[in-house]
Amino acid sequence: MRIGRRTLLQAACVALAGAAPIAVAHAEDTVKIGLIVPMTSGQASTGKQIDNAVKLYMKQHGDTVAGKKIEVILKDDAAVPDNTKRLAQELIVNDKVNVIAGFGITPAALAAAPLATQAKVPEVVMAAGTSIITERSPYIVRTSFTLPQSSTVIGDWAAKNGIKKVVTLTSDYAPGNDALKAFKEHFIAGGGQIVEEVKVPLANPDFAPFLQRAKDAKPDAMFVFVPAGQGGNFMKQFAERGLDKSGIKVIGPGDVMDDDLLNSMGDAAIGVVTAHIYSAAHPSELNKQFVEAYKKDYGQRPGFMAVGGYDGIHLIYEALKKTGGKADGDSLIAAMKGMAWESPRGPISIDPETRDIVQNVYIRKVEKVDGELYNVEFDKVDAVKDPGKTKK
Amino acid sequence: MTMSTPPEIVGFHARRTARWHWAEFAFWTVLIGCGLLFPSRYLIMTEIVRLGLFALSLDLILGYAGIVSLGHAAFFGVGAYSAGLLALHGIVGEPVLALLVAGLAAAVLGFATSFLVIRGVDLTRLMVTLGIALLLEALAERFSDITGGTDGLQGIVMQPLLGLFEFDIFGKVGFWYTVAVLFVLFLLARRVVHSPFGLSLRAIRNNPLRASAVGIPVNARLVAIYTFAAFYAGIAGALFTQTTQLASLDVFSFERSADLILVLVLGGTGYLYGGLIGALVFKLLQETFSILTPQYWLFWIGLVLVVIVMIGRERLHRWVLFLPRSIARAVRSGKTAAGGAE
Numbered sequence: 001m002r003i004g005r006r007t008l009l010q011a012a013c014v015a016l017a018g019a020a021p022i023a024v025a026h027a028e029d030t031v032k033i034g035l036i037v038p039m040t041s042g043q044a045s046t047g048k049q050i051d052n053a054v055k056l057y058m059k060q061h062g063d064t065v066a067g068k069k070i071e072v073i074l075k076d077d078a079a080v081p082d083n084t085k086r087l088a089q090e091l092i093v094n095d096k097v098n099v100i101a102g103f104g105i106t107p108a109a110l111a112a113a114p115l116a117t118q119a120k121v122p123e124v125v126m127a128a129g130t131s132i133i134t135e136r137s138p139y140i141v142r143t144s145f146t147l148p149q150s151s152t153v154i155g156d157w158a159a160k161n162g163i164k165k166v167v168t169l170t171s172d173y174a175p176g177n178d179a180l181k182a183f184k185e186h187f188i189a190g191g192g193q194i195v196e197e198v199k200v201p202l203a204n205p206d207f208a209p210f211l212q213r214a215k216d217a218k219p220d221a222m223f224v225f226v227p228a229g230q231g232g233n234f235m236k237q238f239a240e241r242g243l244d245k246s247g248i249k250v251i252g253p254g255d256v257m258d259d260d261l262l263n264s265m266g267d268a269a270i271g272v273v274t275a276h277i278y279s280a281a282h283p284s285e286l287n288k289q290f291v292e293a294y295k296k297d298y299g300q301r302p303g304f305m306a307v308g309g310y311d312g313i314h315l316i317y318e319a320l321k322k323t324g325g326k327a328d329g330d331s332l333i334a335a336m337k338g339m340a341w342e343s344p345r346g347p348i349s350i351d352p353e354t355r356d357i358v359q360n361v362y363i364r365k366v367e368k369v370d371g372e373l374y375n376v377e378f379d380k381v382d383a384v385k386d387p388g389k390t391k392k
Numbered sequence: 393m394t395m396s397t398p399p400e401i402v403g404f405h406a407r408r409t410a411r412w413h414w415a416e417f418a419f420w421t422v423l424i425g426c427g428l429l430f431p432s433r434y435l436i437m438t439e440i441v442r443l444g445l446f447a448l449s450l451d452l453i454l455g456y457a458g459i460v461s462l463g464h465a466a467f468f469g470v471g472a473y474s475a476g477l478l479a480l481h482g483i484v485g486e487p488v489l490a491l492l493v494a495g496l497a498a499a500v501l502g503f504a505t506s507f508l509v510i511r512g513v514d515l516t517r518l519m520v521t522l523g524i525a526l527l528l529e530a531l532a533e534r535f536s537d538i539t540g541g542t543d544g545l546q547g548i549v550m551q552p553l554l555g556l557f558e559f560d561i562f563g564k565v566g567f568w569y570t571v572a573v574l575f576v577l578f579l580l581a582r583r584v585v586h587s588p589f590g591l592s593l594r595a596i597r598n599n600p601l602r603a604s605a606v607g608i609p610v611n612a613r614l615v616a617i618y619t620f621a622a623f624y625a626g627i628a629g630a631l632f633t634q635t636t637q638l639a640s641l642d643v644f645s646f647e648r649s650a651d652l653i654l655v656l657v658l659g660g661t662g663y664l665y666g667g668l669i670g671a672l673v674f675k676l677l678q679e680t681f682s683i684l685t686p687q688y689w690l691f692w693i694g695l696v697l698v699v700i701v702m703i704g705r706e707r708l709h710r711w712v713l714f715l716p717r718s719i720a721r722a723v724r725s726g727k728t729a730a731g732g733a734e
Contacts, residue, residue, distance in 0.1 A: 048687075075686060080640075081544055082636045086436070094432045107640055
């Protein structure tokens with residue numbers, strides 16, 4: 001029992017020393033935002049983009065709004081839902097945050113939903129893209145996108161542009177299934193045919209065997225959804241298997257051609273047509289400034305995750321302005337409903353009924369501009385509501 | 393049991409080591425004290441206690457029976473999903489009962505796989521246990537209509553504990569529930585490891601060949617303790633689901649098993665408290681570093697682990713306890729009484 005006693009005493013000391021801190025006084029004139037994003041693990045790029053964008057916005061617009069000082073508390077959930085839930089709970093209970101925001105993946109956003117309802121704290125979803133998220137709590141607002149938004153548009157486009165046979169390759173989790181379902185409905189309604197459906201595991205995707213199956217099916221195009229961050233790996237294996245020379249086109253929602261990775265994908269990506277809500281090449285003055293400022297601070301171009309974060313923090317700022325600094329959940333949510341503004345991605349608004357984002361969906365093709373790969377927009381559908389909900 | 397050590401002497405020694413030490417009382421008092429003192433930290437404390445229970449489970453097979461495992465998350469995961477499914481489909485609504493059922497489900501798996509594990513030596517065991525956990529993870533992903541796949545089980549709603557206590561947003565009920573379960577299971581484990589059965593396990597750990605030569609049924613004992621430990625891990629998993637109302641694929645993840653070994657490295661094996669103390673140190677390190685640097689905390693935690701292993705736990709204990717022990721020594725020499733239990 002010799003070790004026992006020493007170690008027990010040590011444990012007691014550590015417990016007392018470690019559990020003591022963090023009882024920051026909650027000043028009335030501060031509005032706290034708990035930003036929960038994956039900063040480590042496979043989804044780290046999502047978290048980093050959002051964190052960067054939020055910092056950039058606060059640098060540009062100051063950290064005071066409607067007489068309140070904005071304080072952002074960044075937490076890493078490593079894209080593990082139970083971490084998200086615990087962090088959200090601690091932020092709400094201990095730090096007394098007024099808003100929780102971020103949420104890199106759908107399960108994380110869903111895990112926090114009951115807390116938002118219970119504590120009446122607005123949950124601003126800046127990344128996760130499954131349709132159902134906003135239905136899980138009346139306190140959820142989304143500034144990213146939903147997968148049906150972009151997938152229905154690319155489904156219609158493919159059917160109208162001479163693509164008859166398609167193989168689908170989607171990540172096997174809620175957003176992937178959303179994308180697949182939305183695409184299928186619109187593509188088949190437009191006269192297209194799905195020859196094979198392939199679902200790849202989210203966790204450790206090796207696309208090679210799936211790509212071989214897709215190649216053997218000899219489709220006109222391949223509909224691809226993989227989450228942001230996995231697109232580079234996908235295109236690499238796509239080219240390695242020689243699919244880029246087989247005449248099979250890649251189409252999909254824009255996640256696979258994330259601006260974050262696009263430039264490193266190589267020429268195999270040229271010609272890929274995707275439908276999405278943001279491209280760093282979006283030709284508006286506001287976007288040019290945004291891209292320039294982002295590049296200046298972080299040395300790379302922003303992707304659609306960065307825009308989700310940028311708009312998310314903007315929404316919180318504007319809502320505070322509208323309530324005159326009142327930061328309780330009900331006032332903030334009421335202020336956020338129906339809000340419309342010009343984002344770097346184009347005009348967007350928050351649907352007052354579903355609290356989901358309404359935005360233009362652009363159809364883009366990867367091209368080389370000044371030696372760099374960009375998604376160049378050539379068509380758009382205005383003000384798309386989430387098709388996952390409008391049907392109901 | 394040769395002529396020179398009659399059973400009475402063995403029994404005397406066994407009972408002496410099994411006696412409660414004052415430091416153990418202190419430990420549990422501090423634990424309960426923490427619960428009363430830091431009501432705003434229930435969630436992290438729940439996580440620590442839960443991890444402690446999980447590590448206790450690994451300690452039972454690693455510290456007492458010498459079975460190394462890299463796949464202990466398999467049982468944790470089975471417990472977690474069992475509890476989740478039981479609650480989700482309303483099969484067993486009462487949490488305590490569901491906890492037992494989930495633990496038993498894990499024990500059944502433990503019993504079934506124990507026969508694979510006892511066949512090999514260390515390296516084989518690492519591979520077999522790792523393989524079983526990976527297998528289960530893949531199965532859970534494949535049968536996503538049951539498990540929810542990567543999205544996890546959604547919409548678990550827990551019924552009140554014993555029909556009386558509602559799980560609250562502050563995690564108060566969850567914490568005390570977890571502590572109570574840990575304490576009961578700890579008492580049971582303590583009883584088991586100090587029993588003749590527990591002593592025979594140590595004999596097996598030290599030298600399986602000699603143990604079988606003195607008549608210990610080695611394989612049967614290993615199967616028993618492996619199943620027992622699986623039950624514990626299943627309970628830890630079920631507690632996880634019940635207190636967080638979540639179960640997703642990462643309950644089976646390799647990281648979870650690997651973290652557990654780190655916990656035991658930090659806390660030490662073979663005296664039951666190692667897992668609990670390791671869990672505390674591990675979680676506090678993680679928490680501290682991820683507050684300081686949300687992006688690069690993995691680096692710092694890695695560095696600390698390397699340093700701790702380099703310095704050695706024993707030496708660290710000496711340094712940390714320099715002050716309290718010198719005080720204790722001063723007190724003792726002042727009293728000139730026949731000292732403590734050392």
